[in-house]
Amino acid sequence: MNARPYGCEDLLRFYREMLRIRLFDLKAAELFAQGRMAGNIHTYVGQEAVAVGACQALEPGDLITATHRGHGHCLAKGGRADTMMAELFGKATGYCRGKGGSMHIADLGLGILGANGIVGAGIPIAAGSALASKIKGGREITLAFFGDGAANEGVFHEALNMAAAWRLPVIFLCENNRYGVSVSIDRVTNTADIADRAKGYGIPGVVVDGNDILAVCEAVAAAAGRARRGEGPTLLEAKTYRHRGHYEGDPQSYKPAAEIAAWKERDPLDRLKKTILAAHPDAAAALAGIAAAVEAEIAAAVRFAEDSPYPEPATVTSDVYAADNERSVAR
Amino acid sequence: MREITFSEATLEAMAEEMARDERVFVMGEDIARQGGIFGQFKGLPQQFGLDRVRDTPISETAIVGAGVGAALAGMRPVVDMHFADFITVCMDEVVNQMAKIRYMFGGQCTMPLVLRAPDGIIRSAAAQHSQSLEAWFVHVPGLKVVIPSNPADAKGLLKAAIRSDDPVLYFEHKALFPTKGPVPDGDHLTPIGKAAVVRPGRDLTVISYSMTMHRALEAAETLAGQGIDAEIIDLRTISPIDIDTIYASLAKTHRLLIVHEAVKAGGVGAEIAARVAEEAFDLLDAPIARIGAPFVPIPFSPALEKLVKTTAGDIVRAAQQLCR
Amino acid sequence: MRTVTYGQAISEALREEMRRDPAVFVLGEDMGVMGSVFGLTKGFLAEFGASRVIDTPISEAGFTAMAVGAALRGLRPVVEIMYVDFTPVCFDPIANQAAKMRYMTGGQAAVPLVLRAPGGAGRRNAGQHSQSLEALFTHIPGLKVIAPSTPADIKGLLKTAIRDDDPVVCIEHKLLYAAKGQIPDGEHLIPLGRADVKRPGRDVTLVAWSRQVGFALEAAGILAGEGIDAEVVDLRSLVPLDWDTLAASVRKTHRAVIVQEAVRRGGYGAELAAQIGEELFDSLDAPVKRIAGLNVVSPFSPALEDLTYPNPGTIAAGVRETLGRQP
Amino acid sequence: MATNFTMPQLGLTMTEGTVGKWFKQLGEKVAAGEILAEISTDKITNQIEAPVDGTLLAVLVPEGGVAPVKAVLAVIGAPGEQIDPALQEVAAAPAEAAAVPAAQAVSHIQSAAGDGRIIASPLAKKLAKDKGLDLALVTGTGPGGRIVEKDILDFAARRAAAPKATPLAAKLAAEHGVSLAAIAKEDRIMAGDILAAVPAPVPIAAVPLSGIRKVISDRMALSWQTTPHVHNTVEVDMLEATSLKDKLAKLGTKLSFTELIVKCTAKALGEFPMVNNAFVDGGLVVNQAINIGIAVALDNGLIVPVVRNADRKTLAELRAEIAELAAKARQGKLLPDDYSGGTFTISNLGMYGVDHFTPIINPPESAIFGVCRTVPRPVVIDGAVVIRPMMNLCLGYNHRIIDGALAGKFMARVRELLEQPMLLL
Secondary structure, eight states, X not given: OOOTTOOHHHHHHHHHHHHHHHHHHHHHHHHHHTTOSSXXXXXXXXXXXXXXXXXXXXXXXXXXXXXXXXXXXXXXTTOOHHHXXXXXXXXXXXXXXXXXXXXXXXXXXXXBOOOOSSXXXXXXXXXXXXXXXXXXXXXXXXXXXXXXXXXXXXHHHHHHHHHHHTTOSEEEEEEEOSEETTEEHHHHOSSSOGGGGGGGGTSOEEEEETTOHHHHHHHHHHHHHHHHTTOOOEEEEEEOOOSSOSSTTOOOTTSOHHHHHHHHHTOHHHHHHHHHHHHOGGGHHHHHHHHHHHHHHHHHHHHHHHHXXXXXXXXXXXSSSSSTTOOOSOO | OEEEEHHHHXXXXXHHHHHHOTTEEEEETTSSSSOOTTSTTTTHHXXXXXXXXXXXXXXXXXXXXXXXXXXXXXXXXXXXXXXXXXXXXXXXXXIIIITTHHHHTTTSOOOOOEEXXXXXXXXXXXXXXXXXXXXXXXXXXXXXXXXOSSHHHHHHHXXXXXXXXXXXXXXXXXXXXXXXXXXXXXXXXXXXXXXXXXXXXXXXXXXXXXXXXXXXXXXXXXHHHTTOOEEXXXXXXXXXXXXXXXXXXXXXXXXXXXXXXXXXXXXXXXXXXXXXXXXXXXXXXXXXXXXXXXXXXXXXXXXXXXXXXXXXXXXXXXXXXXXX | OEXXXXXXXXXXXXXXXXXXXXXXXXXXXXXXXXXXXTSTTTTHHHHHXXXXXXXXXXXXXXXXXXXXXXXXXXXXXXXXXXXXXGGGGGHIIIIIIIHXXXXXXXTOOOOOOEEEEEEOSSSSOOTTSSOOOHHHHTTSTTOEEEOOOSHHHHXXXXXXXXXOSSOEEEEEEGGGTTOEEEEOSSOOOOOTXXXXXXXXXXXXXXXXXXXXXXXXXXXXXXXXXXXXXXXEEEOOEEETTOHHHHHHHHHHHSOEEEEEEEESTTOHHHHHHHHHHHHXXXXXXXXXEEEEEOSSOOOSSHHHHHHHSXXXXXXXXXXXXXXXXXX | OOEEEEOOOOSTTOOEXXXXXXXXOXXXXXXXXSEEEEEEOSSOEEEEEOSSSEEEEEEOSOTTOEXXXXXXXXXXXXXXXXXXXXXXXXXXXXXXXXXXXXXXXXXXXXXXXXXXXXXXXXXXXXXHHHHTOOGGGOOOOSGGGOBOHHHHHHHHHHHHHXXXXXXXXXXXXXXXXXXXXXXXXXSOBOHHHHHHHSOOOOOOOOOOOOHHHHHHHHHHHHHHHHSOEEEEEEEEEOHHHHHHHHHHHHTTOOOOHHHHHHHHHHHHHHHSGGGGOEEETTEEEOOSSOOEEEOEEETTEEEOOEETTGGGSOHHHHHHHHHHHHHHHHTTOOOGGGGSOOSEEEEEOGGGTOOOOOOOOOTTBSEEEXXXXXXXXXXXXXXXXXXXXXXXXEEEEETTTOXXXXXXXXXXXXXXXXXOGGGGO
16 A cells, blocks of 8 residues: 555544544443443444545535444544434433434434444435435535345345436445355355446446555546546445454354454555554654554543443433424323 | 254154155255254255255345246146345236236135244344334235144144145244243144144133234233232234134133234234124223334344334233233 | 326425425435436426436335435435335335434434335235235334325325425335326325325225225225215325324215225234224224235236226225115 | 034132033124133033134034043034044144224123122113212113213103102012002001002913022932041130120121131131041042132022131121122132132031031031021020120031041030130230
């Protein structure tokens, strides 16, 4: 991976964003294991380069849809660690006031159209957002994050077809981490690359090394350019790997140990660090500064979540309809 | 009689029925390699091979659609939905295909298919992983819907469902999987369409099923201490409803309370209350009361989630009100 | 006042709202070039252009979910699912996405989407093209459901639904499209959750919605000749339900007969009967009766279909039985 | 696939039953849940429903025939279906309750006639309450005789205009269909006036013994012939018992002699277990529990519901349970378990003014109490003649296993407890 056009300042920013995600999810996993959080969480450790690479290539006005493994997507899009941690704790100060939890983090102000608990459901929603941009004539584009598992859902094919037919400004970014919970992708598909499916809908299909942040950034930037020029959608397939289980607590018995070790060798954070130091040997101090700052940010986020209050009981029946005095059938 | 868990009971049912009839096979997401998220398929692939215990892509519409096709071709498939909430993704296969094919083909074929759907609120899984959606399917002629509350019925109903020639939706509450209970030895079958009077009583009839059965039994003990003798009925099958057992009980108690975890508005309690009040109006000395969740999606935060769950306290208060 | 058909009233509502607010757009199968299979959007393509009158591929799950996405971005999509029988194909976008988005995001997101669903029996369309499935939607917190029975009501309610910031399912009975009725000129809006007593009466309350309102009125006419004065309450909106109007009527007549085309078991009428039984028990002088479709798949043959669903005759018979007279 | 309709197990002790009546003929269609046959045992007659839909293919036990529990009585299946001659085949598939299509005309479930419930709409009940009307006096004109609003309003109006009648008279008039207006009388109409107006009953032809009557006659004959009955009678001074009863009444808790006798008998049986044992097939059966049967008179005979573990229940519990069992017995709603498992029976004819009583033992029990009336009699106590409420208590016992001495000691203990109820505490 060579530094190419990115200056030291860009590379350090990339590193900081990836580290935020890594430390947030490692801390979340730790707190979850201590039973400090409710429900269950799906951590993004190992796939940071895809989220950061993609979001760094987008403009602030662009939008994304995330998945049940969406902490990284939301942080990379500019999400706050403290508000997200509070949501994981089910607190009133969380992104969704405690009502959504890890699988439903959303920040419409930042263009995060939400994570989703239904596999693949975010794909057509992203296409719909792109349709809105086209109708409104806006410049913004929408990017859908989804996994290799979701690529087998009916809506994946329906959304790609429509987006292609109407040349919608959307990027379909498949994070192929090789596993749908316990089922490896090769057991449930007949093709080496999911990107090949793009040919069926007459749109570009590009495979990219998901652990090389610069490669991801370039691929997404190119796709974003197509979209903004009205040339329609692109299907990107970022080959990557999740270091931890499908959900926290999953023993991952379905993964060969050798495979886990091999992918740990190609950890996206380590690879970026090597690239930075190779191009800017004097950046070591800056890197250490970043590490300290991110650790502080995460620690503060945990304190914020712990000190925040739980939601008031009365709020359990609000936010069902726009006007809460709606005399619905809530009798 | 042995003391085993709910999930072990379903595992025994699967193993026995697959051994008894080679047309029986099971498919779903993460059932073979991982043995099901609650361990309810552990060991089956080793016993019957990966052909009859199949991991599928995450494609609910295709999985259930394939199940319908296999049933038409003479097999007796069991399809695992992973979470009942995902039924929305393959709703057409359930409402417009498996439920209707026999009738639309004028009785030419049967549809021996079982859809297993783990449901109910468990540890803050939030709105898309905690729902109880059985009421939808009471409204769909052609389907049968069964919901066990204990290991014995879990095994008995699953075996009966697999042997049934009609499509059966088998809802199993996720929080019940680890619970233990006595299960008879041998070829134990629970008849579909038959409720069980779990606790006889004279003053009030409480009808429930699945998880809330246990809340109802707790409430019954509290009420007994207050001189209210509650008869507790476990529906076990919610379509077709065992209306005779309900009327026999009502003829004795003249007071009816229906309790379930699902949303109250439009829940199974509505159909029972409407039908009983119409057909057995003269048996009622008090209005039929219902308990169910408020009309809201299920919140994530534990502080809010517990407010939408039916508790034994709710049942005691409603029973006291009815027996005033 | 003008006389128009139910279908024309829908076209007027859509056209007026699209002219009033550029965020409003319609999408569905055959909505543009063909002007919808029921002819409701004829001429729309010419006036509003292909980006606001969209012919979708046959991908109900895809384009309904896309409509949810567009709604999240502030647009106001009006999706037509050609038959309510096809809504199970796009049930996840309806039940798990549109209905829950506001709540799950703690109030951040709004999904101002209208899903129009033509349905109902009587055209010998058999099991998969004759259903009434409103009971599936009324069980989902977060959705609103309307089922108007006249041109004036469909126009007023559809315009309100399009302006409503929550997802609304609009149930339209296919055999009402040609039905004529008086419609007020100018801006005509009916709020959701407001029922309409279409015929006042003293002896029994006939509760109905959509096409069954007309049947109930016809039955009331037959019964009037026999000295039975039936009050017909047209709910118009199922969620939110106008409980006060319904309760006032039942308290007056002491008898309720609910008329529902959909399958009896687990229908919306069950929730109505259960609520009336639970809250108005002491006002009841007779059991609350449900006159509804049989618990069967909708049969094709006319000889069978006519036995399956309520009609003025069976409604009148049900009322007589409720009053303790020979049916 | 053919389904076997078998003799059901009605209660713990049942070994066989008689087919009283078939409700369906050979070849006739049968629906699940529909009454198919009436089965009677020595204790009760029950109507049994068909388990599945189908056609009655074969009737193996005719009316009046007797068959052991689980024996195949009939076969239901598809018309023309081959029946397995060996009739051993157990139905493999579970008997699913077929979803009977919801007929448009909905059947109305009425509560069992004669179970004392008044059928009235909630509105009618409310109006009656508001107007202080006794619903029992109102005849219902609604479906199935249900009392509706109109009936209450009409009744209230008529009552305002109608001649004065005592509540009992009004009730009797309603029961016997006598119209108050028809009785020409200025002042208040009394019960006697109504009875006088009721037409005289028509004599009934001799009816062969059947059902429960036949069973009782058979059992009484069997017991009398095979068990050497001996009867001892003691006179019990009920003074203390009566004063206890009066004191408790002042405190608001009711007590009747029935439960007091049961309590004393149970305590004594605990001390003299032999009297509580059973004698079956020439052998002695030791009964651990003390279950006391209470003879309850019915229109067509008698039945003996059983209070289980009477020794461990308080007087209040005994009172409640005896009252409930008696009510269920009169309503014909006793379950087989309610009247089986008795170890000692008490038969009370006191209310009929009986002074001496030689009761017949209820097999397989070994003894029975016959309770006579309590009546003030002169007795000599400490040389002085005093009036005391005396009750004759007669023990009938099976001399095969109970000798006079044992019976005497047992009777003395029961008398002691009855005469000193404090000993019970």
